[in-house]
Amino acid sequence: MSLKEKYIYMIEENQLELLDLASSLIRIPSENPSGMMDAVVEYILGYLKASNIDVEIAYCEKDFPNIIASIGHDEDNLVILNGHADVVPVGDINKWGFDPFSGDIVDDKLRGRGTSDMKAGLAGLIYAMKIIKESGLKVNGKLELHVVTDEESGGQYGSKWLMSKGYGKNAKACIIAEPTPENNIEVGQKGSLNIRVETYGVSAHGSIGNYVGENAIEKMMTILPSLHKLRDMKGIYKKEQLHVLEDSKKIARESLKVEGSENVIDHVAVNIGLINGGIKDNMVPDYCVTDINCRLPIGLTCSDVEKRTRQIVDSLNLQGVKLTFEYNCEANYTDDTTSLVKSVKSNAEYIWGAEVTPAYQWATSDARYYRYENIPTIQFGPANLEGIHSYNEDVDLDDIIKSTQVYVGVLFDLLGLSE
Numbered sequence: 001m002s003l004k005e006k007y008i009y010m011i012e013e014n015q016l017e018l019l020d021l022a023s024s025l026i027r028i029p030s031e032n033p034s035g036m037m038d039a040v041v042e043y044i045l046g047y048l049k050a051s052n053i054d055v056e057i058a059y060c061e062k063d064f065p066n067i068i069a070s071i072g073h074d075e076d077n078l079v080i081l082n083g084h085a086d087v088v089p090v091g092d093i094n095k096w097g098f099d100p101f102s103g104d105i106v107d108d109k110l111r112g113r114g115t116s117d118m119k120a121g122l123a124g125l126i127y128a129m130k131i132i133k134e135s136g137l138k139v140n141g142k143l144e145l146h147v148v149t150d151e152e153s154g155g156q157y158g159s160k161w162l163m164s165k166g167y168g169k170n171a172k173a174c175i176i177a178e179p180t181p182e183n184n185i186e187v188g189q190k191g192s193l194n195i196r197v198e199t200y201g202v203s204a205h206g207s208i209g210n211y212v213g214e215n216a217i218e219k220m221m222t223i224l225p226s227l228h229k230l231r232d233m234k235g236i237y238k239k240e241q242l243h244v245l246e247d248s249k250k251i252a253r254e255s256l257k258v259e260g261s262e263n264v265i266d267h268v269a270v271n272i273g274l275i276n277g278g279i280k281d282n283m284v285p286d287y288c289v290t291d292i293n294c295r296l297p298i299g300l301t302c303s304d305v306e307k308r309t310r311q312i313v314d315s316l317n318l319q320g321v322k323l324t325f326e327y328n329c330e331a332n333y334t335d336d337t338t339s340l341v342k343s344v345k346s347n348a349e350y351i352w353g354a355e356v357t358p359a360y361q362w363a364t365s366d367a368r369y370y371r372y373e374n375i376p377t378i379q380f381g382p383a384n385l386e387g388i389h390s391y392n393e394d395v396d397l398d399d400i401i402k403s404t405q406v407y408v409g410v411l412f413d414l415l416g417l418s419e
């Protein structure tokens with residue numbers, strides 16, 4: 001048995017300790033919004049310190065503190081682990097079949113808010129660090145864990161801020177323990193753009209609206225269907241990315257179970273999400289506003305979609321239309337040829353005994369902040385996808401254990417861990 005195999009086996013042997021850590025994290029509420037993060041951060045800090053791991057608290061907004069924990073000093077081979085300790089709110093408590101903060105283990109599952117997204121994954125990362133530190137393994141480089149607490153509100157005080165301050169700069173790899181199907185490694189995500197359409201008209205008495213005045217809602221009714229054309233915009237991929245694209249489309253089709261849904265990966269998605277206009281039924285409305293969120297595939301920028309939107313609306317030749325664009329984030333990816341992706345794939349396939357595929361997702365996450373700094377970044381973590389951001393969230397114990405084994409295996413590869 002190789003040294004790596006010995007440690008992978010050790011995770012299985014010590015599983016009660018790992019699962020207990022995951023349960024403990026579930027029992028500390030950290031809803032975002034509007035809970036407090038102090039208790040969960042204190043707990044993790046204490047856990048890391050007990051293993052003599054170097055820790056630091058860093059924040060720009062004191063309600064959302066970050067933990068930086070590290071082993072080793074050689075920044076030339078820096079590997080980052082990232083996990084968020086905040087969870088989405090419980091929502092309607094009556095829709096849960098169990099206490100969302102129980103952290104109980106029932107039928108080989110850990111139950112509660114944040115089990116899949118992503119306290120079980122975070123527990124795996126913390127536990128991997130503990131094992132490495134306590135067994136005194138030599139680290140050929142530096143391992144740095146970023147625990148953030150505002151991923152669910154966009155990451156500006158967490159991963160984004162850490163990157164802007166140079167934490168993890170020039171890292172060789174970043175592993176984020178966000179929930180994924182066990183046979184998928186997330187290697188790319190879509191961008192996001194908001195469009196606000198405002199139409200202005202001229203008010204008049206509703207009874208004569210057929211002849212006088214200018215109806216802002218009717219103007220909006222002309223514009224909105226034309227924006228469906230944005231959905232025809234396709235991503236642009238390098239030749240080397242096409243096989244990942246094909247796999248991703250297949251996975252999307254299988255998981256969404258709707259004909260044509262594979263296009264969610266490589267087409268612009270347009271959601272007309274909010275509309276408001278008019279004052280009263282007998283008044284011709286002189287204002288209407290619509291908010292639209294678009295998700296952009298790899299190879300298309302926010303600017304590309306802004307240009308196309310302006311083109312479509314201009315071609316309608318309407319007066320009194322205002323378009324405002326908010327660039328939320330650009331699509332991002334990591335090449336599947338990097339040693340990080342290869343290592344995650346080979347370790348995950350060894351541990352799960354099945355094929356594991358790198359894939360693009362339709363979501364967005366903190367991964368982008370690392371990718372924007374050219375750090376190869378993947379997401380791989382324990383999950384039962386049904387309960388995420390919904391009710392009755394849980395995760396399989398086996399998934400927690402195996403994901404942690406994958407983390408340890410990958411760290412052996414990337415950091416040349418030795419005795």
Ligand SMILES: [Zn+2]
Pocket residue numbers: 084117118151178179
């Ligand atoms: Zn998450």
